[in-house]
Amino acid sequence: MRPIIKAERLGKKYYLGPRETAPPTLREALKNSLHSKVKTISGGNRSRHPSVWALQDVSFEIQPGEVVGVIGRNGAGKSTLLRILARITKPTVGKADLYGRTGSLLGVGTGFHPDLTGRENIYLNGAILGMNRSEITRKFDEIVAFAQVENFLDTPAKRYSSGMYLRLGFAIAAHLEPDILLLDEVLTIADASFQKKCLGKIKQASREGTSVLFVSHNLGAVQDLSDRAFYVHSGRLHAEGKPDTLIGNYLKDVAVQASASD
């Protein structure tokens, strides 16, 4: 079977420290550009600034219908990976090809428009996914029922509680039938009952052919859901394989580091 996601040597570099590369004001930028010739001669170029590879040399393939859990410590580069695949930010090097429509839910913010009502946000998100209105209308009731927001459909999203935000965001991302579903830390924030619902929905989506790539610190969920796991460590795809093996390795590493710092 052909993979639905193919990533080759993805890398993302961030520049740190004082933003000399991007002055905060236009006035300074203009002033600096006058000095730029002098700077180039004296070697003060961009590469001298401190930088960090948030992600480096990450290659993988994901099959249709496959559920992959991404684990790793905070700052390991898990979210950066998802942000690149969701096209929020571009990689510095490498490439990835996605052979399907991508739905994403990255963090609690969800990309709702706060001034639009729940109903309108469902249509907006559908439009972003490239769906037309009749397609969205077909899925509408299911989304609303899943998110339990029937009574708040005409309330602007900014008045939603964070739980409602999350529920509706997840419902939209999962029900609009993307071919690829990217989820970042969704399960960690949800309460127990909604978590269970999410897990069920992810399994169902996977059965219907959706590939799911999700980041979670909920190791139980990773073990329960994933066909495969990625262990990301300091920006690299440290290991990939069976979820239980990787979770074991990950916990071991965490324990070693904890005792080392004692």
Add this chain to the structure above:
Amino acid sequence: MSTSLNDAKALISDVSPPAWYRQVPAEPVTRIRPSKSWEHLDFAELWAQREVFYFLMWRDLKVRYKQTIIGAAWVILQPMLITLVFAVFLGGLMRVPSDGVPYPIFAYTALLLWTFVSNAVLSSSYSLVTNAHLITRVYFSRLLIPAATVGVRLVDLVVASLVLVALIVYYDVHLGWRILLFPFFVIEIAALTLALGLLGASLNVRYRDVGTVLPILLQVWMFVSPIVYASTIVPPRLRFVYAINPLAGIIEGARSSLFNLPFRWPSIITSVVITLSMLIFSIHVFLRMENGFADEV
């Protein structure tokens, strides 16, 4: 657990057509690559996301025209009040030349267009910053955000044009064949505005003092353009320099078409050439900086 799920999948695929029926297309739907120095405008993507454009526009319009009377009134009042002031001081007291057209309608025509330019450039320059929550969470062509903002102001322009129609009736302006070109000048001014809005928006993400500089520049621009006076006050030998400002050709052209005066083709053609070049340049700059928006906004 995961193995049992796999087993279940294998079982299903044995009895019926594979449950993961979705065919993987031969060509990628999305290609993710590092930023290039020259990004191409993806027309297919823009077309696929036209509903996003519609939603962004519709949301702003809804907020503006929620209380219909007040919303529409404000849009009409702004150019009207400014016209009133200029009509009293420039038209009445100073007798500024207005191509033989009654000064109030002469000024209103231009101020209507100018209000559009000024408001649209300002609000689209801020559009990326105010939509930061969308930019950092979901992907869609970022170009749609400033474009939708300009679209909203274009609707305002249409609403405020009702007063122009009233003035045409009141001053008994005789329309001629040249009025047919009026829509062309509206399109051209929208293109010019979009060009500046895109430029302002991408600069504003990185340099936050753009918002401070813009109103000053806009004010200067208004007075170097033939808005509250006719460009005939500029000596003929300097007309060429004056026409470098594309707004000069557009405003003059729009007024000529409305009052059925002869077109000054050199300045109109200059304005078209400059507007198009600016639009291409701005889109290029925007697409280059677009990649950094989510990291910087």
